Amino acid sequence: MHPATSAAAQAPAQSPSITHYENFPVASWLCPPRLRAPIAALYHFARTADDIADEGDFSAEQRLEQLQRYGHDLQQLGTDAEAEMLACSAWPQVFAPLARQMQTHQLPKPLMADLLSAFEQDVRMTASQTPYADMAQLIDYCRRSANPVGRLLLHLYGVDHAQALTQSDAICTALQLINFWQDLSQDLPRQRHYLPDADLARHGIARSAVRAQASALTPALQNLLAELHQQARSLMEQGAPLVHQLPGRAGWELRLVVQGGLRVLEHLESMQGRNLYQRIKLRKQELPTLLWRAIRM
Numbered sequence: 001m002h003p004a005t006s007a008a009a010q011a012p013a014q015s016p017s018i019t020h021y022e023n024f025p026v027a028s029w030l031c032p033p034r035l036r037a038p039i040a041a042l043y044h045f046a047r048t049a050d051d052i053a054d055e056g057d058f059s060a061e062q063r064l065e066q067l068q069r070y071g072h073d074l075q076q077l078g079t080d081a082e083a084e085m086l087a088c089s090a091w092p093q094v095f096a097p098l099a100r101q102m103q104t105h106q107l108p109k110p111l112m113a114d115l116l117s118a119f120e121q122d123v124r125m126t127a128s129q130t131p132y133a134d135m136a137q138l139i140d141y142c143r144r145s146a147n148p149v150g151r152l153l154l155h156l157y158g159v160d161h162a163q164a165l166t167q168s169d170a171i172c173t174a175l176q177l178i179n180f181w182q183d184l185s186q187d188l189p190r191q192r193h194y195l196p197d198a199d200l201a202r203h204g205i206a207r208s209a210v211r212a213q214a215s216a217l218t219p220a221l222q223n224l225l226a227e228l229h230q231q232a233r234s235l236m237e238q239g240a241p242l243v244h245q246l247p248g249r250a251g252w253e254l255r256l257v258v259q260g261g262l263r264v265l266e267h268l269e270s271m272q273g274r275n276l277y278q279r280i281k282l283r284k285q286e287l288p289t290l291l292w293r294a295i296r297m
Contacts, residue, residue: 032249035156038101042152045074046115048094053119060127064120066090071116074109077102105156111148118145131193131207135231138180138196139173146176157250170239171254175261177232181225181268185279188212199224213277222273229268236261243297255294263290 031039052066069090076085077099089095101107118141124130132138150168154160180187180194187194189212200207203224210216236258243254260282267280282290 031253037097038105038107038156039153041097041101042107042112042149044094045098045112046149048091049116049119053123060123063123067116067120067123071113074112074116077109107152108155111152111155114144114148126190126192129191129193132196134196134198138177138194142173142176143169146172153250157246159245164242164245167239167242167245170235171242171258171261172239174232174235174239175257177228177235178261178264178268181228181232181275182264182279182281184275185212185277188276195224195228199228210276214274217273217276221276225273225275226269229265233262233265236265240297252294255297256290259290259293259297262293 049067049070052070053063058066073085073089073091073095076082077095082099086092086096086099098107102109121141121144125132132141147169150172151165154164154168184194188210193207195207195210197207200210203220205218205220205224209218210221240258243251243258245251246254263282263286264280267282268275271278271280
């Protein structure tokens with residue numbers, strides 16, 4: 001559905017990935033051991049919400065009702081009603097570990113609530129097949145769907161100054177946008193419209209003319225996609241200095257995330273718009289390139 005947070009799509013070495021909230025580095029050997037439990041708890045929280053919003057044959061109304069119940073359970077954590085909620089929650093396997101980690105690490109609840117609001121928006125916009133009006137609206141979605149993941153990880157790393165938060169937001173938004181442009185060939189047939197109306201209009205492209213197939217690829221659409229790819233690159237480059245603010249393994253994890261995202265952008269740019277009907281992903285053979293570029297950072 002998303003990422004956050006997520007990080008370079010299908011980057012090798014199990015670095016974070018946007019897809020299905022693998023943006024939490026739960027499986028990576030670079031993840032600091034002391035943070036594996038809280039990161040795993042956050043991952044399962046986001047992954048379960050993602051599944052509620054996107055998996056199975058439920059109606060939009062049923063998905064929204066479950067997400068609202070899920071959000072209600074989240075709000076009970078750290079209150080006098082927590083024990084009662086855990087006893088009757090439909091998701092004790094999620095909220096019991098999360099409750100422990102919230103107490104230990106003082107995890108910011110509003111950031112997790114932002115993630116849920118993005119899931120709810122996904123459900124509503126998919127059901128209504130509503131496109132994004134402009135880039136500002138899409139960026140606001142990224143603010144809630146991806147940026148909280150980076151901020152939660154920074155919280156665990158003990159990094160909280162304003163510049164780091166701004167750089168983290170830039171990286172996470174870039175990764176979310178990369179995921180959108182990488183997945184056009186899958187999202188368009190599912191009636192998920194991430195190409196903003198205002199940008200289509202500025203290039204003289206009718207939404208009805210955009211199809212996930214080769215016949216839809218026109219010079220105007222190629223120019224629009226090139227512009228969107230460059231915007232994501234600019235955001236990634238703005239956030240990249242954050243790698244020098246994170247200690248030890250966390251810094252190397254982020255280096256691979258950034259380089260993975262930039263590598264996906266290289267592929268998208270070389271396709272000259274063919275990502276409209278063809279999805280690309282990184283291959284294991286590209287890991288040495290990513291490692292070398294990470295070292296050079």
